[in-house]
């Protein structure tokens with residue numbers, strides 16, 4: 001069953017066009033990577049799906065329903081959550097208060113404070129601390145936990161690995177299995193291409209706002225990916 005579909009999706013910042021007619025289809029339960037060079041439009045793609053950037057209503061279909069013109073709040077309530085680039089935790093709030101912010105959509109499902117703390121036991125120990133006192137990796141866990149607290153059907157992850165040590169990245173990626181085991185569909189945007197391809201079954205490669213290549217991650221032409229990535 002198709003969970004997310006974009007059809008001829010375009011996105012603008014004022015007069016600047018950042019996405020050009022992007023067609024993506026993501027099936028329920030899949031983990032899909034979106035890769036591309038700096039400025040290719042990866043974050044813009046996630047922001048249009050999450051409602052932070054307006055699109056034509058029919059350009060984004062979630063569970064068959066047009067959501068392109070919905071607000072971020074409405075979209076979270078439908079079951080789409082984003083882990084934003086740079087984590088964006090609220091610095092004046094504790095770790096636990098940040099997590100609880102994610103539950104405001106009041107969606108029912110498997111995720112609760114208890115389950116998030118089981119997934120990331122360190123967060124339970126650190127729960128009363130202000131978010132900025134955590135390490136980068138711990139903040140990333142809190143950002144993932146906050147998104148899970150809305151019990152999303154679709155989890156959008158923007159650069160989970162950015163700025164983190166390899167051992168920390170491995171720990172965070174190791175948790176993806178527990179998340180997808182709940183039936184959650186995941187879109188991974190990554191600078192670390194190999195990490196993204198390892199963790200997904202299919203990828204889309206964007207190049208200067210255009211969809212340049214899509215293929216299964218188990219069987220694809222490396223030369224075609226290099227060309228699609230760098231625009232050679």
Ligand SMILES: Nc1ncnc2c1ncn2[C@@H]1O[C@H](COP(=O)(O)OP(=O)(O)OP(=O)(O)O)[C@@H](O)[C@H]1O
Pocket residue numbers: 013016018036037038039040041042043044045
């Ligand atoms: N707020 C904004 N205002 C104007 N232009 C923007 C804005 N955000 C992004 N852009 C432009 O839109 C294009 C796509 O940017 P986007 O952030 O989606 O790329 P990206 O693939 O996520 O890149 P990165 O790997 O650097 O995160 C770029 O040319 C960028 O300069």
Ligand SMILES: [Mg+2]
Pocket residue numbers: 042043044085
């Ligand atoms: Mg980005």
